[in-house]
Amino acid sequence: MQPLSPGEGFALFDKLLNDIKSAFDITSDFDIKSSFDYLYRIWENFFDITAFLDIIFVSVLFYFVYKFIKERRAGKLALGVVLLFVVHFVSNIFDFYVLQFLMQNVFQVGIITLVILFQPELRSALEKVGAQPLKGLKSIGEKDTATTERMIDEVADAVCDMSLTKTGALMVFERTTMLGDLGITGTILDAQPTSFLIKNIFFHNAPLHDGAVIVRNNRLYSAGCLLPLSDNPDIIKDLGTRHRAAIGMSENSDALVIVVSEETGCISAALEGKLTRNYNKESLKKMMRQHLIGTTEKSMTTLERIAHTVESKKFGRNGGHTDEQ
Numbered sequence: 001m002q003p004l005s006p007g008e009g010f011a012l013f014d015k016l017l018n019d020i021k022s023a024f025d026i027t028s029d030f031d032i033k034s035s036f037d038y039l040y041r042i043w044e045n046f047f048d049i050t051a052f053l054d055i056i057f058v059s060v061l062f063y064f065v066y067k068f069i070k071e072r073r074a075g076k077l078a079l080g081v082v083l084l085f086v087v088h089f090v091s092n093i094f095d096f097y098v099l100q101f102l103m104q105n106v107f108q109v110g111i112i113t114l115v116i117l118f119q120p121e122l123r124s125a126l127e128k129v130g131a132q133p134l135k136g137l138k139s140i141g142e143k144d145t146a147t148t149e150r151m152i153d154e155v156a157d158a159v160c161d162m163s164l165t166k167t168g169a170l171m172v173f174e175r176t177t178m179l180g181d182l183g184i185t186g187t188i189l190d191a192q193p194t195s196f197l198i199k200n201i202f203f204h205n206a207p208l209h210d211g212a213v214i215v216r217n218n219r220l221y222s223a224g225c226l227l228p229l230s231d232n233p234d235i236i237k238d239l240g241t242r243h244r245a246a247i248g249m250s251e252n253s254d255a256l257v258i259v260v261s262e263e264t265g266c267i268s269a270a271l272e273g274k275l276t277r278n279y280n281k282e283s284l285k286k287m288m289r290q291h292l293i294g295t296t297e298k299s300m301t302t303l304e305r306i307a308h309t310v311e312s313k314k315f316g317r318n319g320g321h322t323d324e325q
Contacts, residue, residue: 168262186225
């Protein structure tokens with residue numbers, strides 16, 4: 001194919017402009033104003049902004065639904081629902097009358113069945129959606145950072161002391177999801193958090209040592225509370241009831257949960273259904289500041305990581321769900 005000469009190129013461009021003018025019934029001479037008019041009419045005729053935004057919103061919605069279900073047991077259940085839709089679609093294409101009849105009866109009660117099957121996931125999703133505006137509203141006011149810092153220091157001192165003596169402990173730090181229904185299962189304290197008080201609560205054979213302590217607004221709100229256990233079958237068998245309760249609590253709310261193992265003295269933290277282990281005092285304080293105050297600090301240096309690993313091995317903190325680094 002021979003390349004066009006400059007004259008032929010200009011002629012072709014002029015013909016294209018004339019075709020556009022005739023397509024939109026424009027007879028005026030081509031200028032800057034009319035060129036913008038061409039672009040606007042092309043945009044108006046070939047691009048629907050409403051449909052574009054609709055596709056974007058639906059895509060984002062599907063992404064977050066997929067992300068939410070992917071890491072839960074409901075993922076396999078959702079796959080089964082998708083397969084039912086595929087079977088129903090195929091039966092309609094090939095006119096499988098008996099299969100169509102069965103699928104129609106299944107989908108008649110399908111919505112109610114889905115609500116029942118996905119009840120825990122739906123509740124968790126709605127709580128997370130409702131928690132986001134609350135986070136924004138809380139950030140408008142000033143945070144009592146000094147009080148939170150003092151509370152973190154007292155808790156970290158108590159937790160590390162209990163880790164040395166292998167005293168089991170379970171502490172829940174309320175964030176945006178209110179835990180009043182769990183608080184009434186224990187004994188309401190509403191006490192100032194101090195290291196000595198926390199250690200006395202979890203002292204062996206103390207009346208409240210078996211339950212969890214709920215911390216609300218930087219105060220010890222309730223002690224001896226009963227927490228929901230996680231039903232996740234992927235949790236390693238080495239973890240006891242306290243760790244399963246911590247994971248279950250973090251699955252059902254946005255609370256931060258700290259656990260001290262009665263067997264090994266290992267300090268663990270559960271958040272959003274995930275358990276991290278082998279904390280020392282400094283890494284525990286850093287993690288609590290990040291999630292309770294919102295401050296982030298630089299990651300551990302190589303020497304800090306080595307010291308953390310040595311300390312973990314020293315107190316027998318081997319094994320776990322996820323090691324905190």
